[in-house]
Amino acid sequence: MTLDTIDKKLLDLLQNDSKQTNKALANKLNLSVTAVYERVKKLENLGVISKYVALLTKEKADMAFVAFCHIKLTQHTQNNIVEFENAVNNLNEVLECFHISGDYDYLLKVIVKDMEAFREFMVEKLTTINHIGSTHSMFMINEVKYTTAISM
Amino acid sequence: MTLDTIDKKLLDLLQNDSKQTNKALANKLNLSVTAVYERVKKLENLGVISKYVALLTKEKADMAFVAFCHIKLTQHTQNNIVEFENAVNNLNEVLECFHISGDYDYLLKVIVKDMEAFREFMVEKLTTINHIGSTHSMFMINEVKYTTAISM
DNA sequence: ACTATTATCAGAATAAAAATCTAATTTATA
DNA sequence: TATAAATTAGATTTTTATTCTGATAATAGT
Numbered sequence: 539m540t541l542d543t544i545d546k547k548l549l550d551l552l553q554n555d556s557k558q559t560n561k562a563l564a565n566k567l568n569l570s571v572t573a574v575y576e577r578v579k580k581l582e583n584l585g586v587i588s589k590y591v592a593l594l595t596k597e598k599a600d601m602a603f604v605a606f607c608h609i610k611l612t613q614h615t616q617n618n619i620v621e622f623e624n625a626v627n628n629l630n631e632v633l634e635c636f637h638i639s640g641d642y643d644y645l646l647k648v649i650v651k652d653m654e655a656f657r658e659f660m661v662e663k664l665t666t667i668n669h670i671g672s673t674h675s676m677f678m679i680n681e682v683k684y685t686t687a688i689s690m
Numbered sequence: 691m692t693l694d695t696i697d698k699k700l701l702d703l704l705q706n707d708s709k710q711t712n713k714a715l716a717n718k719l720n721l722s723v724t725a726v727y728e729r730v731k732k733l734e735n736l737g738v739i740s741k742y743v744a745l746l747t748k749e750k751a752d753m754a755f756v757a758f759c760h761i762k763l764t765q766h767t768q769n770n771i772v773e774f775e776n777a778v779n780n781l782n783e784v785l786e787c788f789h790i791s792g793d794y795d796y797l798l799k800v801i802v803k804d805m806e807a808f809r810e811f812m813v814e815k816l817t818t819i820n821h822i823g824s825t826h827s828m829f830m831i832n833e834v835k836y837t838t839a840i841s842m
Numbered sequence: 843a844c845t846a847t848t849a850t851c852a853g854a855a856t857a858a859a860a861a862t863c864t865a866a867t868t869t870a871t872a
Numbered sequence: 873t874a875t876a877a878a879t880t881a882g883a884t885t886t887t888t889a890t891t892c893t894g895a896t897a898a899t900a901g902t
């Protein structure tokens with residue numbers, strides 16, 4: 539599996555607007571509609587494209603409070619890790635969770651309505667998860683950049 | 691502008707799969723195709739839905755090295771902030787950048803091919819930006835959760 | 843170098859979905 | 873309660889996706 543220049547351009551276009559027609563894509567790539575269609579299908583079947591989604595405007599959805607939570611576990615046993623990660627996966631407020639290097643074990647991105655909702659999330663959801671040693675939260679003051687598009 | 695329960699369910703569906711047809715959505719929501727169509731158009735026009743995009747599988751795109759960079763500015767003048775934020779916006783490797791509370795000023799999410807590409811990014815791009823005081827990088831060991839779907 | 847095999851592509855035809863229109867029904871409002 | 877506004881359903885039209893056929897280009901093997 540190797541992506542050529544056209545594939546990369548196509549992925550770039552689709553990562554920024556997946557609703558444009560194959561005809562529009564064909565024009566931008568100097569290809570026929572069928573050629574575009576088949577390349578897209580190929581990229582979908584290979585799993586390079588994982589899904590198509592609608593992105594929302596946080597403020598318009600009244601969910602504009604963003605926090606980043608660093609989390610340290612008490613002990614790094616296999617069991618603790620699995621239990622913690624499962625629990626996090628079930629929290630709708632957590633959009634991203636990464637196991638990372640450094641002083642803390644995990645970094646979470648949390649989105650809620652406001653500070654009160656965040657307090658509730660912390661007290662009633664996050665800190666009720668087992669094996670959490672300590673947490674450290676940072677609040678978003680401003681979103682400077684947000685994109686889902688990976689450029690190759 | 692106020693979103694009812696049906697709008698929220700619709701947004702939830704579209705945030706997870708924007709390629710499903712209005713007929714499929716209509717079935718899930720117990721509505722007619724036209725009703726779905728008009729609600730979607732309303733949500734687009736209101737700006738609740740900002741865009742439709744394709745999401746990629748990092749590994750399949752050979753861009754699976756993820757780093758989080760904390761950055762402190764030398765001074766927080768209006769000018770420094772604007773210049774820094776503009777520079778960051780032009781870096782393709784930076785997918786997310788947030789001005790945050792806490793010890794550091796900014797948190798960046800960076801995606802590149804591998805550690806060597808990250809070194810190159812740091813030396814040739816990030817640290818050439820003016821007004822940066824100090825940086826602190828953490829590397830992703832494992833992606834536990836990643837979604838773009840905000841649940842209301 | 844030549845042939846067989848595979849990839850990719852273009853254009854036409856068909857199927858499916860989106861978009862529009864009309865009218866009915868529901869909901870909110872005076 | 874009457875009126876206006878918003879939401880909905882079903883039919884129709886338009887656009888797009890998908891399939892099909894065949895041609896062309898790239899690749900591998902002898």
